[in-house]
Amino acid sequence: MNPTLEVQGLGFSYGEIRLFEEVSFALHPGETRAILGPSGSGKTTLLHLLAGLLALQEGEVLWKGERIRGYSEGALARRRLSYAGLVFQHHYLQAELTALENVLLPGYLAGKVDPAWGHELLARVGLEGRAHLLPQALSGGERQRVAVARALYNRPQLLLADEPTGSLDRRNALRVLELMLGLAAQLDTAVILATHDEQLVAGMEELRLGGP
Structure with a gap:
């Protein structure tokens, strides 16, 4: 069976700045991996490459054995809508929509x-x-929990979370992380979690950027 996500020799540069090179790993259904590194090490860039939000420079990203490099921009956006859920540091909820309507938004886009x-x-x-x-009318932790529910609405096979608890206090951060990982596990969703907080992801399998 093909892994949910396969990464082969990814490398990326901004001009003369080399962020990372030869990043390779595979992630199977229900597995979780933490991407660790300080600010500026390339964590967000790597997640954007895995999500198909940024054009590949070196290497390949495969979703269930299919190279995303071969998709047109429109086809990739449609595929991403059903295949990958995204959670960011800031919730990016639509202010004019209720919590439920925000959760349902991916369904409206997908016609489900x-x-x-x-x-x-x-x-x-x-x-x-x-x-x-x-x-x-919601607290910061509640807004981020709505964002987690929204990301998992289409039952994605892959969840990409970029510093999803970075704007929360420790209590709410642990609560959101526990809920996100627990719900993803119930759906057998593979998870990539980027963070600078090593204590938050203690015990997870790691991929470290920007240093030893």
């Missing part, structure tokens, strides 16, 4: 709107009573 599933996801992240509220 299921309010019952949206409510279930909010319940799983502990927000079953907050579905009707706009983002400004």
